Amino acid sequence: MRERIIDRFNQGDLARAYDLCQDGLRECPDDHWLKHRAVLCLIRSGALERAAAVYQDYRLSEVRDDEDCLAVGARLLKALALESSGQAFARLALESADKYADVHARTGGHYPAINAASMYMLAGRSKQAETYAKRVLFGAFETALPSREQAYYRHASQAEAYLLIGDLAAARSTLRDAFRQDPGNHLAHATTLRQLRLLVAVLGLDADWLSPLEPPRPAHFAGHIFGAGEGVGQLGTSEENRLRDTVDLLLARHHVGPVHGALAAGSDIVIAEAALARGCELNLVLPVPVPVFLDASVRPFGDSWVLRFQACLDQAEKVVELTTDRRIASPQALNFSSIVAMGLARMRANVLATTPVQILVADNAEACAASTFGTHHDGDVWTACGLDQVRIAYPGTRCAGAPVTRSAPVLEPGFQAVMRAMLFLDIAGSSSVPDDRVPHFVQAVLKPLADCCDGLAAPAVHADSWGDGMFLAFDSVKKAALAADALRQAFAAIDMGEHDLPATIGLRIAGHFGPVHEGEDPLQKRPSLFGGQVAVAARIESVTVPGSIFVSEAFAAALAMSSTGFRSEYVGQIRIDALMPEQRLYALRATASNAVVGLQMSGSAGAA
Numbered sequence: 072m073r074e075r076i077i078d079r080f081n082q083g084d085l086a087r088a089y090d091l092c093q094d095g096l097r098e099c100p101d102d103h104w105l106k107h108r109a110v111l112c113l114i115r116s117g118a119l120e121r122a123a124a125v126y127q128d129y130r131l132s133e134v135r136d137d138e139d140c141l142a143v144g145a146r147l148l149k150a151l152a153l154e155s156s157g158q159a160f161a162r163l164a165l166e167s168a169d170k171y172a173d174v175h176a177r178t179g180g181h182y183p184a185i186n187a188a189s190m191y192m193l194a195g196r197s198k199q200a201e202t203y204a205k206r207v208l209f210g211a212f213e214t215a216l217p218s219r220e221q222a223y224y225r226h227a228s229q230a231e232a233y234l235l236i237g238d239l240a241a242a243r244s245t246l247r248d249a250f251r252q253d254p255g256n257h258l259a260h261a262t263t264l265r266q267l268r269l270l271v272a273v274l275g276l277d278a279d280w281l282s283p284l285e286p287p288r289p290a291h292f293a294g295h296i297f298g299a300g301e302g303v304g305q306l307g308t309s310e311e312n313r314l315r316d317t318v319d320l321l322l323a324r325h326h327v328g329p330v331h332g333a334l335a336a337g338s339d340i341v342i343a344e345a346a347l348a349r350g351c352e353l354n355l356v357l358p359v360p361v362p363v364f365l366d367a368s369v370r371p372f373g374d375s376w377v378l379r380f381q382a383c384l385d386q387a388e389k390v391v392e393l394t395t396d397r398r399i400a401s402p403q404a405l406n407f408s409s410i411v412a413m414g415l416a417r418m419r420a421n422v423l424a425t426t427p428v429q430i431l432v433a434d435n436a437e438a439c440a441a442s443t444f445g446t447h448h449d450g451d452v453w454t455a456c457g458l459d460q461v462r463i464a465y466p467g468t469r470c471a472g473a474p475v476t477r478s479a480p481v482l483e484p485g486f487q488a489v490m491r492a493m494l495f496l497d498i499a500g501s502s503s504v505p506d507d508r509v510p511h512f513v514q515a516v517l518k519p520l521a522d523c524c525d526g527l528a529a530p531a532v533h534a535d536s537w538g539d540g541m542f543l544a545f546d547s548v549k550k551a552a553l554a555a556d557a558l559r560q561a562f563a564a565i566d567m568g569e570h571d572l573p574a575t576i577g578l579r580i581a582g583h584f585g586p587v588h589e590g591e592d593p594l595q596k597r598p599s600l601f602g603g604q605v606a607v608a609a610r611i612e613s614v615t616v617p618g619s620i621f622v623s624e625a626f627a628a629a630l631a632m633s634s635t636g637f638r639s640e641y642v643g644q645i646r647i648d649a650l651m652p653e654q655r656l657y658a659l660r661a662t663a664s665n666a667v668v669g670l671q672m673s674g675s676a677g678a679a
Contacts, residue, residue, distance in 0.1 A: 107139050110125055146167075148167035175203070185207045189266065192273060204235035223259055267281060289423065294339060294432025405445065414632045417632065418628060492582065496540060524543065527550075552630055577618050584622075623656065626657075
């Protein structure tokens with residue numbers, strides 16, 4: 072059982088891991104390992120309130136001889152603190168520090184000691200922070216570390232401790248030593264940098280010394296299509312070589328790492344080739360399947376581009392086909408593809424505790440100021456978010472007028488293709504409600520959720536329900552995200568015990584964003600939504616952990632480019648249906664505008 076749980080947890084299938092924990096606890100109700108892992112599943116999936124309730128129910132704080140069980144409560148309080156601000160942050164930070172200190176007193180462990188030190192400092196208790204920092208530096212801990220990652224964390228913790236006692240020089244040198252222990256572990260480096268940025272802000276210190284240690288910057292790239300040759304809409308060999316040299320120079324100058332974009336003939340392929348030559352990770356986002364994209368955006372510009380396209384495709388780390396549409400991409404589809412690619416670059420930068428950059432090959436922006444799709448439109452969307460952009464002047468002459476695309480033909484009268492952000496909701500465990508309580512369940516649980524929908528500032532453009540499930544569609548991901556969080560809060564406010572309903576029932580919310588077909592439902596004789604993207608949204612709900620909001624990568628990426636009031640934590644790549652490819656899913660959490668978790672990238676973190 073444990074091996075299966077660990078496997079599902081490591082694969083990011085948190086819903087299945089959580090369910091397996093519950094199965095195990097029915098057979099072994101006193102198994103502390105299962106209880107600890109169940110709470111971890113909830114924390115990792117973003118269901119913090121539910122995790123807090125389960126932690127109390129399991130009475131893990133009373134366990135005396137298991138550091139993991141003892142520390143998970145402190146970890147939960149730390150997560151809640153970082154999502155809060157002001158007095159709530161100070162209170163939760165102090166509670167977390169006290170719990171970590173208690174764990175260290177019982178176990179003598181290195182991990183609870185450094186966390187106690189940092190949380191005391193964030194809570195404004197500098198004397199206690201210094202005490203625990205010195206224990207990290209001068210305590211007797213096991214010296215044999217079996218892995219490079221463990222060696223990294225030991226050194227990084229010491230650097231953090233030096234910072235807390237005010238020895239900035241030692242903190243700098245020890246942190247550099249830490250990075251040398253495990254140089255390729257950018258995710259671990261990012262975790263450390265976020266923590267140290269927050270601490271230096273609280274301490275009123277300069278954070279510039281951390282910048283050189285940042286991982287390579289994720290980038291979004293885009294540019295004009297061109298053919299090979301001389302003339303309008305083409306570039307000769309010498310012009311293309313100069314463009315390639317400029318791209319290569321800028322990739323190095325801006326410390327670019329993973330790149331995200333499409334792979335059309337011309338600028339896209341030139342940038343992708345330069346990135347691959349430098350050892351950068353290539354992530355491709357296409358609006359349609361590869362063969363359709365190849366025929367529409369590569370093959371018409373010459374066979375040489377087809378060969379170069381295939382060479383880049385073979386070396387790509389990831390290839391995302393956003394739809395199964397077999398028609399040539401429309402402007403709507405191109406914008407969808409671009410916003411997802413840009414969002415992925417921005418999300419990757421957040422994970423790596425750095426800032427993204429856009430590499431754009433474009434001609435005179437003023438000439439295409441009214442562009443509603445394509446390179447200039449991508450550039451406008453990016454800069455509207457206040458993000459860094461590097462613009463390379465397109466060296467040739469483009470065809471007069473706007474780029475040519477084909478609008479998707481109408482396959483059936485009365486249908487239209489629209490972009491929708493979709494939510495599926497379901498009450499997990501509702502089958503445990505006794506039949507005599509079902510009418511009360513409808514009034515006490517489903518009606519408050521319906522009232523919440525009615526009270527939304529931006530109501531759904533489409534709504535449907537069946538049994539204990541709801542389907543809502545919105546015209547933007549931001550509106551859908553706000554609705555999802557409002558519904559989560561409405562459900563959390565319901566006291567199941569007061570209504571004599573099982574405490575085990577929980578709300579699952581799933582979100583997805585993509586193109587759908589809008590037309591009349593033949594049975595109900597009213598407008599409805601159809602298509603594979605609707606099915607994706609529905610299937611995500613089935614793997615969502617109760618109390619959480621799970622969204623697709625497309626939803627999370629689009630939201631990253633439209634709202635800063637949410638954060639998306641990667642859950643894992645999960646198979647949501649036997650007939651569908653695995654989906655990369657994210658747990659969605661709303662954050663206060665001045666929450667600490669949103670300020671760890673800036674010098675204003677102390678304001679929290």
